[in-house]
Amino acid sequence: MVITVDDLDGDGFISNDEWDAAVSGDGNDIGDTTYLYQDGGTSGILYSTDVTTTFTVGQNVTAIRAAMSNHFEADISAVVCFAKGTQIATPAGPQRIETLAEGDMVLTANGDSREIRWIGCREVSAFEMLHAPKLRPVRIRAGALGNQLPERDLLVSRQHRILIRSKIAERMFGTKEVLIPAIKLVECTGIAVDDQPCALEYFHILLDDHEILLANGAPAESLFTGPEALKSLSPEAVEEIATLFPEVLERIALQGPAALVPSNKKINRMIERHLKNDKKLIGS
Numbered sequence: 001m002v003i004t005v006d007d008l009d010g011d012g013f014i015s016n017d018e019w020d021a022a023v024s025g026d027g028n029d030i031g032d033t034t035y036l037y038q039d040g041g042t043s044g045i046l047y048s049t050d051v052t053t054t055f056t057v058g059q060n061v062t063a064i065r066a067a068m069s070n071h072f073e074a075d076i077s078a079v080v081c082f083a084k085g086t087q088i089a090t091p092a093g094p095q096r097i098e099t100l101a102e103g104d105m106v107l108t109a110n111g112d113s114r115e116i117r118w119i120g121c122r123e124v125s126a127f128e129m130l131h132a133p134k135l136r137p138v139r140i141r142a143g144a145l146g147n148q149l150p151e152r153d154l155l156v157s158r159q160h161r162i163l164i165r166s167k168i169a170e171r172m173f174g175t176k177e178v179l180i181p182a183i184k185l186v187e188c189t190g191i192a193v194d195d196q197p198c199a200l201e202y203f204h205i206l207l208d209d210h211e212i213l214l215a216n217g218a219p220a221e222s223l224f225t226g227p228e229a230l231k232s233l234s235p236e237a238v239e240e241i242a243t244l245f246p247e248v249l250e251r252i253a254l255q256g257p258a259a260l261v262p263s264n265k266k267i268n269r270m271i272e273r274h275l276k277n278d279k280k281l282i283g284s
Contacts, residue, residue: 080223081122081202082215083137083155088205089214097203106205109163109212109219117245118206120223120237129197134158137194137202138182140218144190146280151217155194157202158183163212163219163259164281168273172266179221179259180281184267187275206241208248210258218282225252 087094089107105113124135137155161179170176185191206223213222274281
């Protein structure tokens with residue numbers, strides 16, 4: 001059994017409101033085949049169906065993940081994920097992400113070949129999608145970014161950053177290329193949170209460096225192993241990456257992201273200017 005609970009305010013603890021949000025409740029008793037939530041207020045407890053595993057309001061999230069990783073998973077909405085079926089550019093041509101493996105080569109937006117060091121997968125059920133909307137992907141319709149990109153609809157996790165190239169970005173930041181979370185683009189025509197809560201497999205790709213990949217032809221980032229992203233991976237995944245590739249974590253931490261990542265306030269201003277002036281997010 002998996003229970004997905006999101007630490008909405010990022011304080012490292014699960015509050016009563018956050019339990020409620022996870023099970024679409026308001027403090028009332030709710031029963032379901034995968035969980036049972038009882039008693040509102042600070043006494044709230046979430047039980048597994050066998051009533052042997054309990055998570056109480058106010059427990060430290062980190063401790064829960066470490067001690068009960070078989071029953072608790074963090075919200076993965078902060079992780080850089082591509083949906084199953086995404087075509088990733090490789091030296092041999094576009095390849096579906098679910099067919100890629102560690103050791104395979106992919107192409108960056110600059111045309112360089114890079115080896116996949118680690119690839120992770122996480123299946124999100126329709127039930128989870130329904131009760132945890134932040135797990136739902138952002139759908140970028142074919143051509144919505146401009147310059148006929150992406151070549152076909154692209155599904156990515158909410159915080160997956162897309163590389164934007166525009167004169168507006170250059171005027172605002174002194175560089176044409178900036179990385180913007182997909183969720184920040186939803187006001188643009190053809191970009192929206194997918195409102196059909198169906199089961200979905202999410203994949204994330206780790207390279208030696210933070211890179212810009214081509215996903216359905218569109219420039220999108222590889223896994224950036226910053227603190228927030230690591231917090232959102234399962235404890236097992238973090239342990240595996242840290243054990244096998246400690247030098248990768250250190251190098252990415254030192255080098256930072258592959259392109260400028262503006263503040264949320266400046267991102268909002270940039271998107272407003274694109275909309276006001278009817279300019280594409282990826283110019284010719």
